[in-house]
Amino acid sequence: MLQDALAADAARIQTCLDTHITGETDLSAAMRHALAGGKALRGFLVMETARLHGIEADRAVYPAAGIEALHAYSLVHDDLPCMDDDDLRRGQPTVHIKWNEATAVLVGDALQSLAFEMVLHPDGVADVAARSELGLRLxxxxxxxxxxxxxxxxxxxxxxxVPLNLEEITTLQAGKTGALFGWAATAGAVMANADPGPLQNYAAALGLAFQIQDDVIDETGDEGTVGKAVGKDAAAGKATFVSLLGLEEAKSRASDLVEQACDSLSLYGESAETLRHLARFVISRQA
Amino acid sequence: MLQDALAADAARIQTCLDTHITGETDLSAAMRHALAGGKALRGFLVMETARLHGIEADRAVYPAAGIEALHAYSLVHDDLPCMDDDDLRRGQPTVHIKWNEATAVLVGDALQSLAFEMVLHPDGVADVAARSELGLRLxxxxxxxxxxxxxxxxxxxxxxxVPLNLEEITTLQAGKTGALFGWAATAGAVMANADPGPLQNYAAALGLAFQIQDDVIDETGDEGTVGKAVGKDAAAGKATFVSLLGLEEAKSRASDLVEQACDSLSLYGESAETLRHLARFVISRQA
Structure with missing residues (x-):
């Protein structure tokens, strides 16, 4: 059921993005390629927290599309040879493999601009102060x-x-994953001019649990299922939550964080049940 | 006198940007490096059109800082080995030469985000609808x-x-240079909720004149004065306004465009004299 809700919102977000990418150039084709095939977890967080605050889905899909464009840009640049040098993403060749490096740089750049275009689009967030605030926060x-x-x-x-210690890797992940999760999960409250505090707490715990699970998948998954190269961090001697905590302790830590995330939502009662399911899904996923 | 006004605004914009780049990391150092030493023409356009519309400089400096951050990001990425592969910019080593390619990708990415942060900053554009509109336009x-x-x-x-023809190169430059010039020159009107039409016309002519002069400098300048490599386009057999029109016709075309730009400002009378000086400066500059 959560999977169906995720897939439905992902399709809706994809349509919104498609209609805002124009032209039939290498650039537009590569932008569409970079946006395809993701789970749209961050976009779903926007849509679901918007629902929680009574914001129409037709409006919320714009900032949801924005955060997915921003996330996609970060993946395209992260995959570049001078960065993580990855050939495979979401089971497909990365942009610099399918096209070339210059195109990958430009696609990432254009996707970041598109992210702000979506968040600031007048057909999206209705309240102009909330719209501007969401743009600033992004x-x-x-x-x-x-x-x-x-x-x-x-x-x-x-x-x-020297490999990073646990505190350093937590700081790193708070930036790399946590910041966008935080933006996405608080978007509904910001759109409704409500206090984003509880959703911020939810997102902080969720983001960290997500990243620990990513490290677990990198340790235990296979490339076919995951859709990208695995085991690279371990091979490179890079510290991960798994290398620092061990596999069992990492899993247990992620599980505690999910409970913490769910507890942050007590104010919302039953209406936040989907967000709780999402938190549990995040540490059960294998890709 | 125009030079003094340019330098004064450039310093003011630089200070605004400096206070918003935090930390003492490679990333922040490289961001500061990328922002240093420019003429801040686009930022000046924002400051001057804001003055024309009665907007305080303390406010206008934020969107001016934003457009300079955006322009700086584009230069850092444009200089990458997979793009134009330039070692020298504004008389200094480019970011990927002084640091490395990964840093250059990240510096450009962070500068684009900073651009939107500045444009959407509540201490900047006072009217929230105008702020959001400027962000969307950017x-x-x-x-x-x-x-x-x-x-x-x-x-x-x-x-x-086949080398580009005149129409194709004009379209190319309308995107590469014209779009940011257009944003910058209309910013004052947008901040004041006034009609941006006349300033848009001014910017379109000015941007094209600017780019023709860039091609003239590339043909006739020397690296020491210009602060970056020259003659690359000619050596690579790339079409430029000079290769397509010849040097004299290119200069004459730029001069006509400057007159056209000045004529667009008739509505503003004497108060737009600085913008007219700026237009004439653009085609007299040698760097």
């Missing part, structure tokens, strides 16, 4: 104090003499 | 229908069998 979540900082710490860790 | 000017499209056409031209 800029901060995405930038040098948020996601890009996490990426920079990750790249620096690859050439560091 | 997303469109920067993205796949604006600047990035221009860049993609430029990259494609490098491997094309």
């Amino acid at each position: 800029a901060r979540a995405a930038g040098q104090q948020g996601m890009v900082l996490g990426q920079a710490l990750d790249i620096a860790a690859e050439t560091a003499d | 997303a469109r000017a920067a993205g796949q229908q604006g600047m990035v499209l221009g860049q993609a056409l430029d990259i494609a031209a490098e491997t094309a069998d």
